[in-house]
Amino acid sequence: MADEFESEHSENGGEGGPVKSFIDHLEDLRWVLIKSTVTLTVAMLICLVAGNYVVDVLKWPLTRAKVSYPGTNQVVTVAFGTNKLGTFQLTADQKRSIDLGTNRFVAVEVAPVALGTNQVLGWKLSPDVELAESAQKLKIDLINLSPAGGFFVAFQVALYGGTLLAAPFIFYFVISFIFPALKMREQKYVYRAIFFGGGLFLAGVSFCYFALMPVALSASQMYSNWLGFGATQWRAEDYISFICKFMLGMGLGFELPVVLLTLVKIGVLNYRTLRAMWRYMIVIVLVLGGLLTTPEVITQVMMAVPLYGLYEISVWIAWYWDQPDRAKARRRLIAGFVTLVFVLYVAWKYGWPWLISHLHA
Template sequence: MSAVDEQLDEEETSEKKSFWDHLRDLRTALVRSAIAIGIALVVCLLIADKLVLLLEYPLQRMNVFEKAKPTVTFKIGGTQLGPYEVKPDEFPGLPGSDNPNVTYHVGSAKIGEHQVATLVPEPTPPESLGALRVRLHNLSPADAFFIAFHVAIYGAIIVSAPFWIYFMGQFFLPALSVREKSVLYQWLGWGVLLFFSGVAATYFVLLPLALRASIEYSHLLGLEAYDWRADGYIGFVMKFIVGMGIGFQFPIVVLILVKLGLVTHQQLAHYRRHVIVLTLIVGALLTTPEVITQVAMAVPLYLLYEISILIARYWDWKKRRAEATAGAG
């Protein structure tokens, strides 16, 4: 065998070793990420009740965008009936408009030879204005376990995100140059900021709006809307929140296409009408299929698109200015 053949064999062996080394490093990163998610999953299962309460919070804000209506709730032992919307003149004992929600404990009192039903009011505390009106129910023995696991999965992925992103970064970053790493960190930082902005906007504004719209639409159809399946509600809330967080990555995708030279700011401006339709479709897919929440989700997505056009236009102006300066020099 010639010296050239031996050198080729050595290079081929080196490449094979390099490939297997990379494969081992990838396996290590995946195993560490899985362990981090697994530990976070156990922790989230232990606090599943707290996570469920966190997801129920938007229910308490359903009435935040409107004036609260007078309601009464009746409690007989451990059973609760209501709340029912009433007129103030039907229950003169209702408090003022600042807090028109009252719970009555139904009991009895003996007057002479007769037992008379009694209503003992229990005024709703001021901090629970617009309080939970919808009651969530488990309709099968296994529902509670599935809900806890479902919630814990989402929570574990979010809680362990810094760890599995770090482990996967240890695998991918060595292959990047210093400039590529700098660009990646910038895009990743903006992506994380936009994701949590979408989550916050959904949690505090869009979700209460969507839930209230769902109830009003049920009433319009002549249906009761205050008893929901817990698994249906939890699934809807988590998909809505995660979907909106992902939707807020829209400008990142658009600007990456601009950076790659696949689109220009003129083309982005030309397709405004198409994007309006697209955002409305996304709003219908990720929220309840009615106009209020559809528009509520489409508006921030379209505003982000307009901001992307402005950034792309600035980049183009900056590039032309640099070229003009270089040509003049």
């Protein structure tokens, strides 16, 4: 009898923990809430104490953003000693008359020049490459416009930073509460989802922080100048809120494969259905790009492209799960991946036009 019970228990996947009463579950939930609250409070206090370092991290994309100059006019940075007087764009006639070389970004130094017994100001071409290229850097000052502005910024830094810092621990507490109700096989799937979901979330946040944010900030400044508004100062609380929400949205957007593959596993979708959704998925990723990024095309497309790539990866994984011969399917996937990497490398090294022309040849 015991053997039959163990066999049936094993076939059903096994329960993850002992059976508890409703009161015991409430007690466990109470401790989960207490531990989560304490963890979040401690994390917020840590971020509050280290607020200046957190702000420096959040300001990094702003230092990487570049100014977009329309046309091909030469851009001249004028300096006097250690002070930068301004940046100017030369017209074609001015460029020919002054002749500052062929580089688009140049720097000139204003210095006293002896003219007989008189001292006049003259200029000379500066060899300082860093000074010349400083014209491309976005110069935005983050300011507070109210006496309480600093407190709001500190609270935002503590809230967003503390939430991010405490999230793994809170997630662990919640999973520890749920796991006893799951079967062994279900726990295995949860472990995989946590691993890949966490990795994808970090990948989305990193992609946003290092690649997308500088472009978005540059585009924001460009549109402000195009509309005729000055874009030299931003409110600090608005900037921090924008940065944190943007990165959070990108991290959540990169969870798309976890959602799709979970639906495949539970039988809501399959490979054929997922493959047939590609037209709708293009619209979905573009809509997500519009909702989670700034309202301009460049950053929307930059987000939509990796999201669609993640969708394609999900399709191939679903195809792999659908194959009866997994070993053969694995070899085909590896061959396809190697081919894709090779094509991307050739396109990066020689350019897409060269690659397309040789493919048609």
